[in-house]
Amino acid sequence: MDSKIPGQADAALYSDFTSLSKLKAEASKDKDAALQQVAEQFEQVFMNMMLKTMRQANEAFAEDNPFNSGEVEMYQGMLDQQLTMELSRGNGFGLADIIVRQLGGSDMNPETLRQALQMPGDDQQLDEAVRQGESLNEALLNLAARRVAGSSLDAVTQISEKLSSSAGAVASDDAGLREEPAVTSAERTSEIFDSPEQFVERLMPLAEKAAQSLGVDPRVLVAQAALETGWGRSIIRDAAGSSNNLFNIKASGGWSGDKVAVQTMEYRDGLPQPERAEFRAYDSLEQSLNDYVQFIQNNPRYENALKQSGNPVAYLQELQRAGYATDPEYASKIERIFSGNTLAAITGQPQEG
Secondary structure, rough: OOOOOOOHHHHHHHOHHHHHHHHHHHHHHHHHHHHHHHHHHHHHHHHHHHHHHHHHOOOHOOOOOOOOOOHHHHHHHHHHHHHHHOOOOOOOOHHHHHHHHHOOOOOOHHHHHEEEEEEEHHHHHHHHHHHHOOOOOHHHHHHHHHHHHHEEEEEEEEEEEHHHHHHHHHHOOOHHHHHHHOOOOOOOOOOOOOOHHHHHHHHHHHHHHHHHHHHHOHHHHHHHHHOOOOOOOOEEEEEEEEOOOOOOOOOOOOOOOOEEEEEEEEEEEEEEEEEEEEEEOOOOHHHHHHHHHHHHHHHHHHHHHHOOOHHHHHHEEEHOOOOOOOOHHHHHHHHHHOHHHHHHHHHHHOOOO
């Protein structure tokens, strides 16, 4: 008699030590099949870690919550494990295929990586990323990361909505016994951009106003925001909505406004390192641009950048020298967007350079 839960594969049981022992024995018979299972299990471990990180990002909202307890956290952990198994069924997110190709000795060239990650609509995003200065491998890996985050967020959002509905029902039943003050979270304006054209058309009028204060070409600000946010598709957000942070300015230096804490990638000694950081949150995109102007003007280390405001390339290089970003290619990436076909076509202005 088969004791498996219907639809549940061996690869989904990465935390089952019996299954791991069986896998070890099978590896001596069929290494290729065992490698595929190990890769699938590693993909699940990765996704489970990602879900834990997402839970940690919401810990601040759990404080003083009457529906939060050790038991709830235990069941959330069980739920995350089940989510991991559900999300990894079938082809998963492509990470397992990449691992198999690499460890199995297959040629891990960019085209192989592209095929492993391919989904409808990916080509357009990849080509756009490459045109804007990313290497193909960098663009592919970024695309995979966004897909993992997006798919997992959808699943978690659905479950969160169900939990919220249940919590609301319990609160209604208990309303006759006690009254609690309503706790509301001020939602920020969230704008969605489906294309670079939408992003530029929305941002250009705001950038023109901000650019006058700095003395820079407004397209420089648009190009910098495009790099920081992936043409508006990857603006940092939290439960209250979009942070509207177009330039990924961190919440340091006496910042007293709203903050958004997320996992980010910083370059240390030329190597990317994952870090958790707090970023400023704004009520609107216009507020973000205005704060960027003040941030540059009021910070002495950007004095040389302001002196070069009339020269887009020199301005960006001075920003990088002053430590605006840790990416050693930061200025050159913005320069490629600024002088590229995409921005020129949208704005109707000739290419720079």
